[in-house]
Each structure stands twice: as structure tokens, then as C-alpha cells.
Amino acid sequence: MDFLDNLLLNTDSYKASHWLQYPPGTDATFFYVESRGGLYDRTVFFGLQSILKQALARRVTRDDIDQARELFAAHGEPFNEAGWRDIVDRHGGRLPLRIRAVPEGTVVPTQQALVTIESTDPRAFWVPSYIETLLLRLWYPVTVATVSWHAKQTIRGFLERTSDDPEGQLPFKLHDFGARGVSSAESAAIGGLSHLVNFMGTDTVSGLLAARAWYHEPMAAFSIPAAEHSTITAWGREREVDAYRNMLRQFARPGAIVAVVSDSYDIFRAVSEHWGRTLREEVIASGATVVIRPDSGDPVAVVHECLRRLDEAFGHVVNGKGFRVLNHVRVIQGDGINPDSIRAILERATGAGYSADNLTFGMGGALLQRVDRDTQKFALKCSAARVDGRWIDVYKEPVTDPGKTSKRGRMTLARHVESGEYRTVALPDGALSLDEANAPAGFEDALVTVWENGELRQDWTLAQVRERANAARL
Template sequence: MNPILNTDSYKTSHFLQYPPETAFVNSYIEARPVEGYDEVVFFGLQMFIKEYLLWGPQVTANVIDEAEAFCEAHGVPFNRTGWEIIAHEYDGYLPLEIKALSEGTVVPTGTPMVQVVNTDPRLPWLTSYVETALLRAVWYPSTVATNSREIKKVIVDALMRSSDDPAGQAPFKLHDFGARGTGANEQAGIGGAAHLVNFKGTDTMMGAYFAQRYYHAGMAGFSIPAAEHSTITSWGADRENDAYRNMLEKFPRGLVAVVSDSYDYWNALQKIWSRDLSALVNAREGTLVIRPDSGDPLDLVLSSLEMLADEWGFTTNSKGYKVLHPKVRLIQGDGIDRESLTEIVDAMIGNGWSLDNVAFGMGAGLLQHVNRDTLRFAMKASAIGRTDGSWYSVQKKPKTDPSKASKAGVQHVIRMPGTEGIVTIPTEGPYTVPGDLLQTVYRMDDRSTVPMIKHWNFAEVRERAQYRGL
């Protein structure tokens, strides 16, 4: 792909629009305050920096020629002089400095998470030129990681109330089913890795692969053998028992998940699993995870628990909550989002059921039902450096919507001593502020042969994002 074209069309004309004395443009990215979210997990920038700024195709003469021809046909200006500076003097790497929070850091909404400025005074337009790609690289994985963590809060709080093993249970209570619902393989990898910041269960293989590729994770996500409708219905309705029996025999140890609603779910639950095949289920060295896949999620979970309790029995744990026979569990993966999961968890607790009994799978609700406005992400210019060395602050302050006002000045994020509190401090220019959490993660300038980057490993990211409710 041509890196010059990785932007919005109107950006190509902006090199003609800045005041003539402009040498530097400083911009920042934040998730603006929004109802329903008090904090945000910063994650994903490292994937973009490595793939697009370090490993990706660099700006070369051929790239410039292709982009110029495209822009001419497209009807927009083209800054050939600027791009040739990048190609010839920087070996095609973008002369920028990007500062960011440590990945996995959880901050209040409204906190700057990334700050970017050009390092060559001849190229002040470059800062905002990369907004399209840079903002996209931040808002999507940060939003998925934030939503996943908000759900983890619900799960962990319920486990603390109802489970004798909350720490052991929590990492596998929300399973990523979202790969097929994404718009592209790259989105599945980025969003899937973002979910794995908080959990370890996934069927989005690209998520675990991206965690390895970009964050040097060992194996960040795990799955189990599981049936789908095609492997059950291929046996035919009259051989449903045989289809289930085959799953037990082919996978005699560990967890195995079997979708059980291809025909009559309640018959499968009460008769086939609990009576016809109960001896085989008990003989396995592991647990059968039964998956309903159609119907009202709340009713399915509660009714299934009651039916399995009647057929298989249950015990009461030390916290007074019911736990099914250890050979059977449920996973509810249809119709799950943050709201429906919370409703189910609350109902389970209210009816005396430990969350030990149920895991959840989430597909589109996890990786696809988000957009840039979910957390109101924006990148805005906040300070301008002149050719004479002076700086001044700029900001957006629309009277028609004061909530969209941007921050002025170069931004610094400070953790208050002795507390978990985060504050943002602006300065007129790019001054050093002790304790600034915005640290350089990418820098290319005229003293560099290749960009300097900061690498975070996945274990560090997970540790920072950890919900402390456990």
C-alpha cells in the first residue's frame, strides 16, 4: 500500500494553509468525556508504529510518483517537495516524534494519551497529515480494550461475591467470538489483541497472533475443541445422539464445548446430555461445556442452570452460592453485549447461582459494535512553533458544542504523588515536565538513520490494565 495515500483526501491541501512562519505543529489524542465511561485503557499504538512507520513501505521516488498521479486524477493538490525531503533526507521514514502513555495504562477520559509533533521545521503539515491513520490506530484497540475491561469489572465483582476461586475463574469468563464479524483480518487481529489485554480466552486466532507479532507475547490467548452447527447437523437429526457421543469420544480429556440447539435444545439438555450420554460425560477426564445458541439469553441461562441442577445436582460453596456438578458447565455466546451480560450476571447472583457455572462468548458486541464516538476520540492541534523559535497555544472552542472544546498548549500527564490521581498540565512550548507519563515511543529526526521506538511487551501491558477488584 502507498503510505502517502493513508490519509483523508482533504489533508493533501493542508500544506498550503498554515501561516508562513509555522515550523512545528503539536497535536494530541484523547478520549473526550462521555456518558457511561469514566476511564479508558490506552492500547494499540505499538502495532501501528511497527507495521506502518517502521516495517511498512517507506516513502520512495516510486511511491511519490504513484501518489502524485493519483492525487492529480483525484482533484487534490500534492506536496511533492515535502515528500521528496522525506524520501531523500530521511530514507522514507516520517520525521515525527510521537509521545504516548505506557500501553495498558488506565486513565480518566479527557486525558491525553498520545502527542505528536514534526521534527523537521520544513514539514509542519506532516503532524496533521498522519491524523487519519494515527487516530484510527489508537481509538479502535483502546475502545475494545476499554469495553472488555468494563465487562471484566462486572465479572470480577460477581466472582468475588459468588466464587471460591475468583482469580482462577476470571481470565476465561469472556471468550472472543468476534473474528467473523469484523471488517478485515487486520481488524480481527487488532481488536482480538485488545481483548486479550484483559482476558485469556479467544477464538479470534489473529488476536493471539498479533499479541505475539507486535508485543512479543508467548501465547496470549487459548481455546478448546468445540463443535459448530455444521459438525452436528452433518450427522442428521436422527443421529443427534451420535454427533454428541462423537464429541465425547474424540475429545476424552479436558474441556470440550458442544453447541446443542441445532434441533431441540431442551431435549438435548435434559434427555441426551443428562440421561442418554451421562455415563460418557462422567467418564471423561474433563468438563462438558454446553452451548445454547438461539433464544433469549437471560432465559436460556437461568432455565439451563435449573434444569442441569435437577438432573446433575449441585453443591453450595463457602459463599452460599450454587455450583453445578463439576462435569457440566454452560457458555452463552449468542446475544451477548455489555448490557445483556450484566443482566444475566445480576440475575444469576440474585437467584443464588455462582458465576463459576457460566462463561460468555461475545462476537460483534466485542469487536464490531464500537466506533470512534463510543469514547469520543479526537486528535487536535494544541500548539504551534514558529520559525523564530517561539511557541503559542491554539485550541478549538465551538460555542455550538462546548463539550468539543480542545486543550491548548503542549500536554503533559502527571500522576499525583502518593495517589492514583492523574492530572493534565499544559505548557506554552515543548518543555520538560518531571514525571510526565507521555514518553517518546517513536522519533525520527535528522540525526537518526532509523527511527527510535519504545517497545512494550504484552505482560507489561496486561499488568498495567489489570482490574484491581481481585
């Protein structure tokens, strides 16, 4: 077996010694996950299910234990061999844990408990701490889904103001270009899938495979034929227009969409002369929509100028909201795209009278790679331990950084039935949820048990996740 598949080695080195560090008499622990703040004031919860299916679904084996014992001995760390063998012998290698979480796709304000993790076997109280490293990696899908969701709200606002069909246009307005800019195929899969919580356009094939593997979605998103610089420049500068004509002849059919990068030499000449004059009639006759892609320069200025020149060449109609929609052509901007530049481009274009219908965006590094755990200040902390039969609060309160003060006690997330307000509330001793406690007036428990003692208790589909995320608004 590959060491990289061993759950016992999917942790930080110092975790191997933590079972010896709790007070004598400890027989249960309780942990939680939250976004303590960050760039956005709310997050889209997503990705825990993929971690559970990938990592926790595999039972611990005696071979795993032998590998871990040998590695940690050479590494200089103690290892709880007896504890892990007990889990194999008594639990069949299933981890004695209960994990509760908000349903995936739920949009929750920061500084609220999103997940709780608790031990279910007094002899394995230390297990929740051991798996902190792998569970906290859910910061990545949550953060990518959150960035994508907030970009969607921005685009939605411009479409609602300038488009006759805002909801029909929205799912394809932000395309994932990020596969080549991430650290690994796994990052492409997880990040690419997280974007698809909000949109249905991608070139990250790994995200499609992840949707199939973990969220029951046979085809999560779509793409179109599109040129890259090499397929244009291979024709030579003198034959640039022939490269564009070849794209039309290969892919332009009635109702089709084809994207052509057009800034290999001079984007403005390409738009006005090649597309706007030489190929104009071929574009119109094809019945396709040709999407021009500028790929350099100041995105705000270049996109606006491309729209203006395409308008001169192909004309427009004025929609029901008084904005211009180009005939036969559109623009996609994939260079320099981030949530701020999306807003700036749309402000310039719509300010000039062009509907957001005319624009699509491709986002790469800023979507899948330019995030980290501190983007939303994610933390997984112990908040309670049972010592000598009594639950005690566990927390930190550093005088040097009040923002790192952690929550105390056993808890759950409550949601007000009418207002939708979220509130992290205490659970009394023995209660597993608000159903077993006195809930605050008008509140219901927002957490559900998703994993218990080695079994997946909820198995969300991507369609369910999308429905929740799309229903939320800023």
C-alpha cells in the same frame, strides 16, 4: 509496490493540501489525542505500538512520492512533492516526529491527553497533520480493549462474591467469537488482540498472530474443541444424541474441556434428556468438563433454565461462599452477549444461588464490531503551532457544541504519585516533558516517548500491557 502500502496515500484527500494552509512563518506543530467522553468514563490505552510498527516503521521512498504525485494530480489535490523529497533526502525517508504516549495497558479517565505528536524539523512542520488519519485509528484497539476491560470488571465483581477462585477463573470467562463479524482480517487481528489485553480465551486466530507480530507474545490465548450447528445437525434430528456422544468420544478425556452447542432443536430436551439422562454416565466417566452452549432465545431466561436442569441431572457442591457449583458440566452463552446482558445473566444466575464459576461468555459483534470512533468520542487535534518563533495556542470552541472544545497549547499528562489522579497539564516553551518543567506538587509525567524520528523508543510486551490493565480497578 502496492498503492495500499504507500504511507503517503494512507491519509485523507484534503490532507494533501494542508501544508499550504498554515500561517506564513510556521515551523512547528503540536497535536494530541484524547477520548472526549463516551460510553465509559475511562479507557484502556492500547494499540499505538501496532500502528507504529505497521505503518510508520516503513521509510518513505522516491517511488512512494512518484505514486502519490500522480494520484493526487489526477484526484484534484495539490501535493507537497518537494517537502516529501526533502524528507527522503535529509532523513532517509524517516518521518521527523516525536510521539509520546501513556504506557500501553494504562487505564486513564476520559478527557485527558493520551498521546502527543510533534514535529521535530522546521521544514516538516506539516507532517503531524498529514498522519492524523492513520494515527487516529488507534480509537479502535483502545475502544475494544475498553469494552473488554469493563466487561471484565463486571465479571470480576460477580466472581469475587460467588467464587472461591475469582482471579484464577477470570482470564477465561469472556471468549472472543468475533472474527466472522468484523469488516476485515485486519480488524479481526487488531480487535482480537485488543480483547486479549484482558482475557486469555479466543477463537480469533488473527489476534494470536497480531500478538506475535507486534507484542512479543508467542501464544496469547487458548481455545477448546467445540461443536457448531452443522456438526450436530449433520447427524439428523433423530440421531441428535449420537452427535453429542461422538463429541464425548472424540474429545472428552480426564481434565479436558469440550463445548457442545445443544439448541439445534430443543435446548431443554437436550439438557434434561440427552445430557441429563442418556449421556449422564458417559459424561461423568469421561473425567472431562462438558460445557453446554445454548444459542437462541432470551439469554437471561435460557441460561438460568439450563443451569437449573443441569443441576437436577448432575448435582452440585456448595462452595466456601455458599453458592452452588455444578458437577461435571458448565454453560457458555455466546448469543446476544454484550456488557449489559453479561450483567443481567450473572444477576439472575447468582440470585438463584449459582456461582459465576458455572458460566462463561462468548462475545462477537458487540465486542469487535459494534463500536465506532464516537463510542469514546476520540479526537486528534492540533493544540499549538510555532509561528515566527513564538508558540501560539491552537484550539476550537464551537458555540453549537461545547463538548467539541479542544485543548490548547503544548501539554503532557501528569499522574499523582500517591493518589493515581491524572491531569493534563501545560508544558512551558522548550520543555519536552515534566522532567524539564516545574511539575505540579506530587505529580510525575505519565507520558513516555514511544517514537522519535523513525525509531521505536518503547517496545511493550503483551505481558507488560496485561499487567497494567489488570492492576486497574473500577
